[in-house]
Amino acid sequence: MKFLYISESIHPVLGGASKCIYTLFSNLVDKGHICYTIGPNNTENTFTLNNITVIHTSNVCDKLESFLVKEKPDIVITQLHGADRLSKIVYSHNIPLILRIPSFEFVCINSSKMSTCDQICLQGKPCTTKGSYYPLFKKSIVTGCSDFVSNIVRAVYNIPCTTIYPFIDPKEHLVDTIGNCITMIQGTNQKGVNLFLDIAKQLPEYNYLIVGQLDVKVLPKNVEHIPPTEDMKQVWEKTKVLVIPTLIQEAFGRVAVEASLNGIPVIASDKGGLPEAVCSPFCYPPNNIDKWITEIKNLMEDSVYYNIRSIQAKEYSEKFNIEDQVSRFLQLAYKSKYPDLPIVDNNLKISVLTSAYNSGEFLEKYFENMRSQIYTNFEIILTLNDPTPEEETIVEKYSKYFDITVLRVPLEPVTDTYNRIYPLAKGDIILVASVDDLLREDAFGRYVYIYSNRKDIDVVYGDHIRVDKDGKFVATGPKSDFDFNTLKRLFYLGPHVVIRKRIIDNGELQDINFLRASDYEYYLRLAKKGYKFLRIPIELSTYVEHPDAITYLYREEQAETTRRIQELYA
Numbered sequence: 070m071k072f073l074y075i076s077e078s079i080h081p082v083l084g085g086a087s088k089c090i091y092t093l094f095s096n097l098v099d100k101g102h103i104c105y106t107i108g109p110n111n112t113e114n115t116f117t118l119n120n121i122t123v124i125h126t127s128n129v130c131d132k133l134e135s136f137l138v139k140e141k142p143d144i145v146i147t148q149l150h151g152a153d154r155l156s157k158i159v160y161s162h163n164i165p166l167i168l169r170i171p172s173f174e175f176v177c178i179n180s181s182k183m184s185t186c187d188q189i190c191l192q193g194k195p196c197t198t199k200g201s202y203y204p205l206f207k208k209s210i211v212t213g214c215s216d217f218v219s220n221i222v223r224a225v226y227n228i229p230c231t232t233i234y235p236f237i238d239p240k241e242h243l244v245d246t247i248g249n250c251i252t253m254i255q256g257t258n259q260k261g262v263n264l265f266l267d268i269a270k271q272l273p274e275y276n277y278l279i280v281g282q283l284d285v286k287v288l289p290k291n292v293e294h295i296p297p298t299e300d301m302k303q304v305w306e307k308t309k310v311l312v313i314p315t316l317i318q319e320a321f322g323r324v325a326v327e328a329s330l331n332g333i334p335v336i337a338s339d340k341g342g343l344p345e346a347v348c349s350p351f352c353y354p355p356n357n358i359d360k361w362i363t364e365i366k367n368l369m370e371d372s373v374y375y376n377i378r379s380i381q382a383k384e385y386s387e388k389f390n391i392e393d394q395v396s397r398f399l400q401l402a403y404k405s406k407y408p409d410l411p412i413v414d415n416n417l418k419i420s421v422l423t424s425a426y427n428s429g430e431f432l433e434k435y436f437e438n439m440r441s442q443i444y445t446n447f448e449i450i451l452t453l454n455d456p457t458p459e460e461e462t463i464v465e466k467y468s469k470y471f472d473i474t475v476l477r478v479p480l481e482p483v484t485d486t487y488n489r490i491y492p493l494a495k496g497d498i499i500l501v502a503s504v505d506d507l508l509r510e511d512a513f514g515r516y517v518y519i520y521s522n523r524k525d526i527d528v529v530y531g532d533h534i535r536v537d538k539d540g541k542f543v544a545t546g547p548k549s550d551f552d553f554n555t556l557k558r559l560f561y562l563g564p565h566v567v568i569r570k571r572i573i574d575n576g577e578l579q580d581i582n583f584l585r586a587s588d589y590e591y592y593l594r595l596a597k598k599g600y601k602f603l604r605i606p607i608e609l610s611t612y613v614e615h616p617d618a619i620t621y622l623y624r625e626e627q628a629e630t631t632r633r634i635q636e637l638y639a
Contacts, residue, residue, distance in 0.1 A: 070402065072097060073142040074106045075133055075155050085235065085323045086148055086171045088299075092236040094121045096395045099470055101440040105142065107132055130158060137162045144402045153205050160208060165405035168209035170218050170230075173320040173341055210401060215321040215342030231412065233397050234389045235323045241301070242327045248307035250278040251365060253314070254324045256294070257284045261314030261338065261355055266292065268312070271362055275369055280304050305331050310368050313337035313347070314355050322346030329386035332379035336364050348385045351378075390415070396445040400514055403443050407511050410443075411518040419447035419513055420496030420570070423504055424486040429459035431505040431613075436467040444513035448472040450490050454480045484579040484587045491573045499568050501588070506564040507611040515605055516567045527572060527600040528592065531609030533563035538615040546612065551602035553593075557638050560589040560631070565610040572600065583634055585627040590634045597638065 074090050094104040098120040110125030117123070126132040133155060136142075145159045146167045159166050206222065211230045213219030222230035251269075256262040256279040266285065269277045269292050277292040288294060298304065301324075311328040313319075318341035325335045325346040337343045339352040353360040368375050393415040400412045421439065425432060439449065449471050453460055456477050464475055474493065478486070487501060498520055502508070512531065519529050533546040547561035555561070566588070572595065583590040596602060 070097075070144065071103045071140065071142045072105070072144050072146060072402070073136065073140070074104070074146045075129065075159075076108065076148045076151065086169075089169075089171070089236045089323075090146070091119075091121070092238045092241075092391070093395065093398065095119050095238070096236070096391065097399075100395075100399075100445070101437060105136070105140065107136060129155065133158050137164065144405065156205055156209065165402075166209045167402065168205065168211050169233075170211065170213050170222065171235075171320060173218065173318045210404070212398075212401065213320075215345050217342035217345060218320050231397065231401050233401070234394050235321060235326070236391055236394050236398075237323065237326050237330075237389060238391055239330050242305060242330050244302050244305045244331055247305060247309060247331060247333055249309050250276045250293070250307045251310045251312055251369075252278040252280065252304065252308040253312050254304075255281040257282050259315065259317045261316050264314040264316075264355055264358065264361070265312060267358055268314075268361055268365065271358070272365060272369075275365075278304070278307055301327055305333060308333055310365060311335045312361070312365070313343060314361070315340055315343070316355050317341075319343050326386055326389045329382035332383045334368055334375065334378035334382050336361060336368075346389075348381065392445050396443070399443045399445070403511060410511050410514065413444065413514055413517045413521055415444070415446040417446065417498060417517045417520055418496040419444075419516065419567075420494035420499045421447055421449045422487060422490055422494065422499060422501050423449065424452045424454065424483050425460065425504045426454040426480060427457065428504045429457055429463065432460055432463045433467075434507070435502075435504045436463065436470070438507050440467075440470055441510045442508070442513045443511050444517055446517075447513060448474070448495060450474045450476070450493055452476045452478060452486050452490060454478055454486070482581060482584050484581045484584055488578040488581075491578060494570060494573065497570055499570055499573065500565060503564060505613045505615065507613065508565055509607075509609045509611075512565065512609040515607070515609065519603060519605065520567075520569065523603065525601055526603045527569050528566060528595060528602040529605060530562045530566045530602070531605040531607055533565070533610035533612050534608050535612045535614055538613065540613075543614060545608070546610075548606065550604050550606075551596075553596045556593060556596060557635060560586070560592075562592060563610050564612045566592065568595075583630050586630040586634055589631060590637075593634065593638045 072094070074094070090106070097104050105122045105124065107124045107126060107129055109127070109129055111127060112125060113127065114125040115122065124132060137159065142164060144167060145164055146169065147155055148169045148171055152168060156166055206226050206228050211222060211228060212233045213222055213230050214233070214235055216232050219230040219232040222228065253262070253265045256265070262279070262284055265279070266289065269289055273291055275291065279292060279294045281297045283294055305328060308328065311325065311333055313322055313325060313335065315338045321342040322337060325337060325343070328335050335347045335351065337347040337352045338355045344352045351364065368378060396415045397412060400410060404410050423435070451464070451473060453475065468475070476490065491499070498516065515531070516529055519526060532548050535543040535546060537543055546563055547559065549555055549561050577595060579587040579591050
């Protein structure tokens with residue numbers, strides 16, 4: 070898929086919003102997508118940053134118009150600053166637009182008035198934009214950076230809004246050691262700098278740190294200030310406790326997650342989306358300094374309590390796992406292509422089991438096919454039978470993109486291979502995938518949706534088509550809801566059948582006595598034992614016919630094995 074982001078430039082990174090997009094796009098290019106950004110700059114320049122094409126221009130509107138004509142992106146992403154003007158250009162080209170809402174001021178609860186209000190927001194002054202984005206909301210695919218924001222959008226504007234938390238790469242924030250400071254990010258009046266300084270006065274025995282903007286001219290001796298920085302690691306190396314005493318409604322609290330990744334406890338205001346980012350028991354009203362003082366003293370003086378809070382912080386930060394957020398974003402983006410595509414949480418793991426022999430011709434396509442999957446929580450267990458140098462080169466090239474286990478064995482019957490690697494699967498559901506067959510990019514997400522919502526279903530399959538070696542359409546595979554009697558006459562389940570891991574845990578493995586049609590016998594056996602099957606009536610698989618396939622090399626033996634199986638289950 071081809072993505073374009075228009076708003077601020079991602080280089081240099083100017084804030085949390087542009088950092089989010091940079092992190093998202095870095096993940097997307099690793100998955101094989103193409104990413105561009107267009108942002109304002111005094112000079113005209115185009116360059117590549119981590120395989121992301123960055124376009125700087127002094128006239129964003131003109132550049133956007135020409136870009137859409139030439140490159141034809143599949144999805145455009147923007148944020149609210151200037152989005153109304155840019156979106157009109159995007160819509161004139163009939164391209165879907167994802168609108169991220171990273172700030173609270175655009176969806177303030179007072180926006181229900183569809184007019185201005187006198188509430189002080191992030192800008193530190195009454196705002197005049199309340200309700201002005203309503204027409205844009207109606208046309209766009211809208212995402213909120215927290216449930217707090219998404220709930221307001223849904224309630225006030227009566228439109229769908231999907232929560233996708235900020236994209237935070239742990240590698241950019243994890244440090245080996247932490248410091249001894251009580252830290253605040255952005256020392257502005259709206260962010261609660263006066264409360265922070267009052268705490269520092271009442272607890273003068275501790276060291277304090279303010280990072281970024283500062284609305285105070287004179288600081289106490291125990292308070293250090295450092296200017297804004299892109300390298301947050303240097304901040305976390307100095308920090309023991311993070312304090313977020315904001316007075317305004319925060320849309321989220323990105324820095325709270327960054328700190329929690331390091332096991333740094335966070336104390337925050339109870340405003341807006343902060344309780345989602347921090348874990349609500351440790352959020353307090355900013356007008357009750359006594360609760361802040363008590364919690365800070367407990368953390369600074371009680372090492373046992375600190376360690377407990379540190380462990381809780383790390384565990385809570387897993388809620389914002391970057392793979393989960395990228396997966397939700399991709400599912401939302403692909404709804405423009407597949408309107409019925411369900412959005413599922415990334416909580417079920419798929420184990421993809423593949424056995425390959427002399428497969429260099431197909432292995433690269435196999436990996437690219439796996440990279441294209443919208444749902445990202447999966448592992449690959451790949452067995453190479455007598456691996457060739459070509460296969461080894463391809464595996465080395467793609468291994469960095471996957472949670473992959475590679476086994477190298479002498480050539481053996483495929484039933485032996487799968488029976489040996491079934492127990493290695495860490496997933497909740499298992500897919501046996503031939504190296505030469507292909508899956509549609511939305512297949513994994515649809516499998517997971519069924520298994521998440523139908524606890525009674527054990528085996529899932531979709532429809533398929535057949536193509537030749539060059540990808541030319543040959544035929545449509547059989548389309549049939551599951552029927553045991555039909556299966557006894559014809560194997561119609563297709564090349565990609567998914568089973569629950571509990572089937573393997575129950576000891577159900579493939580039978581070596583039916584080598585050339587072991588999958589056929591396997592599914593008949595499961596059906597006879599009462600396992601429940603479900604068909605997804607969508608062509609999710611592509612079966613590739615070619616003269617070197619096992620099906621063709623051993624067609625007579627396969628036909629005889631099939632006859633024996635049908636007699637056995639007749």
